Amino acid sequence: MTHSLHREGPLDLLNQEYVLFVYPARGFNYDGSGPRVRRLGELLFHQGPANLLVTTLRKNMYLAISQEEILDSIKDGAKIFCVLENREKIKDTLAKIKEMDEGISIVISGVIDRVREISAELGLNPHTINLSLGIHGRTDRLPPADIRQFTTMCGHGMVSPTLIRDLIRRVKTGKLDLWEASLIAAAPCS
Amino acid sequence: MLIRKERCVGCGRCQPYCPVGAIHFEELKSVVDQEVCYECGTCLRSEICPVDAVEESPYVYDYPRALRKFFSDPNATHALTGIAGRGTEESKSNDVINRVVPGEVGIAIEFGRPTLGMDLKNIQKVTRAMAKAGFTKIEPENPFNDMIQNYETGDLKQELMGEKVLSAIMEFKAKPDRLGLALRTIKEAAKEVDSVFVVDVYTRLEPGLTVPKEIIETIEAEGYTRRPNAKINMGLGRANKRKDL
Numbered sequence: 001m002t003h004s005l006h007r008e009g010p011l012d013l014l015n016q017e018y019v020l021f022v023y024p025a026r027g028f029n030y031d032g033s034g035p036r037v038r039r040l041g042e043l044l045f046h047q048g049p050a051n052l053l054v055t056t057l058r059k060n061m062y063l064a065i066s067q068e069e070i071l072d073s074i075k076d077g078a079k080i081f082c083v084l085e086n087r088e089k090i091k092d093t094l095a096k097i098k099e100m101d102e103g104i105s106i107v108i109s110g111v112i113d114r115v116r117e118i119s120a121e122l123g124l125n126p127h128t129i130n131l132s133l134g135i136h137g138r139t140d141r142l143p144p145a146d147i148r149q150f151t152t153m154c155g156h157g158m159v160s161p162t163l164i165r166d167l168i169r170r171v172k173t174g175k176l177d178l179w180e181a182s183l184i185a186a187a188p189c190s
Numbered sequence: 191m192l193i194r195k196e197r198c199v200g201c202g203r204c205q206p207y208c209p210v211g212a213i214h215f216e217e218l219k220s221v222v223d224q225e226v227c228y229e230c231g232t233c234l235r236s237e238i239c240p241v242d243a244v245e246e247s248p249y250v251y252d253y254p255r256a257l258r259k260f261f262s263d264p265n266a267t268h269a270l271t272g273i274a275g276r277g278t279e280e281s282k283s284n285d286v287i288n289r290v291v292p293g294e295v296g297i298a299i300e301f302g303r304p305t306l307g308m309d310l311k312n313i314q315k316v317t318r319a320m321a322k323a324g325f326t327k328i329e330p331e332n333p334f335n336d337m338i339q340n341y342e343t344g345d346l347k348q349e350l351m352g353e354k355v356l357s358a359i360m361e362f363k364a365k366p367d368r369l370g371l372a373l374r375t376i377k378e379a380a381k382e383v384d385s386v387f388v389v390d391v392y393t394r395l396e397p398g399l400t401v402p403k404e405i406i407e408t409i410e411a412e413g414y415t416r417r418p419n420a421k422i423n424m425g426l427g428r429a430n431k432r433k434d435l
Contacts, residue, residue, distance in 0.1 A: 005421050006304050006388050014419050021421075025283035028429040058265055097426065105283040105427030111419050116399040119424070126399045127425035128290065130281040130298075130392040132417040133373075133409065136380035137387055141306055148304065156264040157305045157356050158232050163206040188207060188232045190265060 004109045006132050009149045011111065018090040019109035020044070022080040029103060034076040036102040041071050041080050043100065047093045050083040051186060058190045062183050091118045098122060154189035163188070191222050191233055191250075197243035204244055207236045209356070210307060228262040228307055228356045229255070235265070254350045260333065261355030262307070281392040286427040289329075295369050295405060296392040299360045299376060301385075308385040309354035310337065310346050316387070317344035317360065319379035323371055329361040366404050373412040389414070395422075 004019050022040045024033035044052060045067050052061045057073040059065055074080075084090045090108065097106055108115050112129070119126050135142065142148065143161035150164045151157070167181040176184070191212075193204070198219040205213045205220060212226035213233065222233075224247075234244045250259050259266050281296065290296040299316060302308040320326075321344030328335055337358070339345045364372055369391070376389055393405050399422065409416060 004419070005390065006300075006417070007419060011418060021282060023282045023427070025286040025427065025429070028283070028286045029427065031430060094424070101426075103426070103428040105285055106424045107282050107421055108424060109419065109421045112399070112422070113418070115420075115422050119399055125397060125425050126395050126422050127285040128281040128392060128423040129395050129399070129401060130296075130390050130421040130423075131401070131409070132420065133389040133391060133414040134417065135304065135386050135388050136377065137383045138306075138385055142386060143305060152304050155303070157209055157303060157307070158230065158264065160207055160209040160211075160232070161305060162208070162211060166206045188209075188236055190235060 004153060005130060005155060006135070006152055007109070007155075008145065008152045013149075014111050015087075015114055016085055017110060018084045018087075018114075020080075020082045020084060020090065020093065021105075021107040021109070022082075023105040023107055024077055024079065025105060026077070030077045032076065033104060034074055034078065036104055037078050037080060038071055038074045039100065040097065040102055040104065041074060043096055044080060044082045044093065045071070047084065047089060047096075050085040052080065052082045053190065055079040055081075060186055060190070063187065087114060087118065091121065094118065094124065095122050098124065150185060156189070158188040158190065159185060160188070191227055191229060191231065192224075192245055192247045193220050193222055193239075194243045194245060195219050195221075197241050199241055199243075201240060203238045203240070204233045204236070207233050207238060209305060227258075228354065229258040230262040230356055231259075231265065254347075254353050257310075257337070257350055257353045258355060261358045281421060281423050283423075283427060284392070284394075285423050285425045286429050290363060290392060290394060292394045293365065294363050294393075295366050296361065296363055296390075297369070297372050298390040298392070300357055300388045300390065301360065302355055302357045303386070303388045306385045307354055307356040308358075308383070308387065310350050310352075312383040312385055313337070313355075313358065313360075314344065314346045314351075315382045316376070316379040317346060319375050319382075320344060320360070320362075320372070323375040324368075325362055325364070325372060325375070327362055329363070332359065332361045334358055334360050366402070366408065369405065369408045370412055373409065373414060377412065377414075392421075 056078040151159045170176040200218045212223045326341045337346045339347045
């Protein structure tokens with residue numbers, strides 16, 4: 001669950017979520033990016049991500065595949081999407097990425113104020129920002145906000161509101177625990 | 191997508207996975223409503239079917255139906271761009287490619303997001319409004335160009351009018367003094383559509399992760415609310431071969 005520009009949710013939850021993209025640029029540094037992206041992938045696994053996906057495999061780290069399989073799938077042009085779930089973890093990760101200096105674009109999706117603080121502490125100079133100006137049009141047709149807190153974790157809209165409702169029902173009736181439900185909810189997002 | 195009737199055991203497990211509710215029961219078997227289906231492939235990728243009855247339709251790559259696939263399945267690589275995704279790389283690699291430089295602002299209208307999708311008749315209402323306001327140049331590598339019949343009028347290709355997409359990103363650049371007009375036009379066009387879209391603005395940052403004041407003031411003056419979270423390019427990328435832009 002990685003494309004979170006329009007992620008909805010209370011600020012205290014958003015403050016704990018940092019999505020990190022490793023993003024080679026087509027035509028500019030794709031060639032030879034594979035080994036560099038792999039080294040960054042190895043670092044990210046070492047940092048203990050909440051989730052991680054490589055675009056050449058398109059399966060998240062919980063779908064019965066090994067870390068090695070994920071890393072071995074990396075070739076030139078592969079991108080990594082990774083979720084780190086607290087401020088210290090993302091700060092430490094960024095410090096190490098800065099030191100590695102692989103020259104691949106790194107994007108953080110997170111609360112602007114937190115990323116600003118971390119950047120200042122690490123001496124980083126963020127380059128570009130993509131701001132979300134919200135949802136427009138027939139917003140009355142959308143699922144309710146509590147469901148969107150889950151579905152908007154996937155920016156591509158792959159997580160069905162019906163699936164989320166079903167999972168909530170199964171958790172409330174004791175058929176699934178929260179972890180099991182989380183894995184099911186995350187799987188469609190690729 | 192389709193479900194092979196002779197294999198389906200009618201368990202219904204696939205049904206909640208469809209983001210748009212296209213799968214339903216018919217005579218105790220699960221069936222995909224072909225009109226509703228966006229060809230996103232979520233039902234297949236979920237691997238939830240116990241008897242492998244879910245399959246890609248043999249007609250999914252036929253034109254114009256293929257449009258649904260390219261603009262709804264994040265795993266599908268669009269032939270025009272070679273990029274798996276609905277837009278270009280927007281801000282994500284801007285530190286390397288400098289698509290948006292100081293004194294410019296990138297604007298993206300993400301049709302159909304976050305969940306409902308949108309048909310092309312509704313998308314055309316917005317493209318026509320934007321063209322009328324003078325926003326006729328779309329980011330060259332954006333697959334959205336594939337839909338356009340006439341940039342000056344914002345008309346989309348007529349043969350695509352029966353199609354729809356889970357997300358298509360109309361992406362263009364403007365000088366900051368045109369941002370207000372763009373946002374105003376988008377807001378008016380939003381009243382005419384029968385679905386939803388999200389709006390993004392991307393810009394180069396000033397030192398200290400500071401968004402240029404002119405951009406913030408324009409966004410606020412046009413009555414838009416910024417989300418507290420954003421995508422931030424950390425400035426750690428560089429090109430193998432520097433391209434002068």
